[in-house]
Amino acid sequence: xxxxxxxxxxxxxxxxxxxxxxxxxxxxxxxxxxxxxxxxxxxxxxxxxxxxxxxxxxxxxxxxxxxxxxxxxxxxxxxxxxxxxxxxxxxxxxxxxxxxxxxxxxxxxxxxxxxxxxxxxxxxxxxxxxxxxxxxxxxxxxxxxxxxxxxxxxxxxxxx
Numbered sequence: 428x429x430x431x432x433x434x435x436x437x438x439x440x441x442x443x444x445x446x447x448x449x450x451x452x453x454x455x456x457x458x459x460x461x462x463x464x465x466x467x468x469x470x471x472x473x474x475x476x477x478x479x480x481x482x483x484x485x486x487x488x489x490x491x492x493x494x495x496x497x498x499x500x501x502x503x504x505x506x507x508x509x510x511x512x513x514x515x516x517x518x519x520x521x522x523x524x525x526x527x528x529x530x531x532x533x534x535x536x537x538x539x540x541x542x543x544x545x546x547x548x549x550x551x552x553x554x555x556x557x558x559x560x561x562x563x564x565x566x567x568x569x570x571x572x573x574x575x576x577x578x579x580x581x582x583x584x585x586x587x
Contacts, residue, residue, distance in 0.1 A: 437453075442458060445543050451466050451468075452465075453466070456545055456547055460517055461514060461517060463514075464512045464514070481532055482530070483507060484509070485506075485529055486505075486528045487502075487504075489525050490523070490524045492521065519548060523546070523547070525542065527541050527542075528541075
């Protein structure tokens with residue numbers, strides 16, 4: 428468990444925010460590959476008229492468009508006090524669709540689910556590629572210097 432991220436605001440440099448059509452659900456896609464979902468009940472309509480139709484919790488359903496991808500949040504049940512959920516390891520270059528639906532006690536019908544779609548940038552992979560390119564370039568430069576040094580020694584210091 429972790430403490431809730433109350434008042435979290437997505438900064439332009441550190442993450443990208445994606446809102447559902449109704450505005451109740453926000454997916455904050457962070458640069459480290461995790462996704463913080465936040466929601467509020469005021470966008471789902473008026474509160475229930477009777478206390479017997481109280482909020483029981485939320486159902487979170489996920490789907491993705493990608494190959495060889497497993498995403499462990501299909502049919503997650505969340506408590507009534509929950510207002511955020513952290514997906515710690517989302518896969519890069521995969522299109523996600525997350526839907527959240529409040530669950531009320533009968534006889535109140537469940538309002539429609541709020542859905543948000545987003546794609547996680549493969550930031551970690553990009554950093555690895557940049558690092559590997561830098562190391563590979565350094566190795567190539569060192570090999571060129573070694574070859575030039577061997578050629579110089581062979582040409583000038585060795586007797587014919």
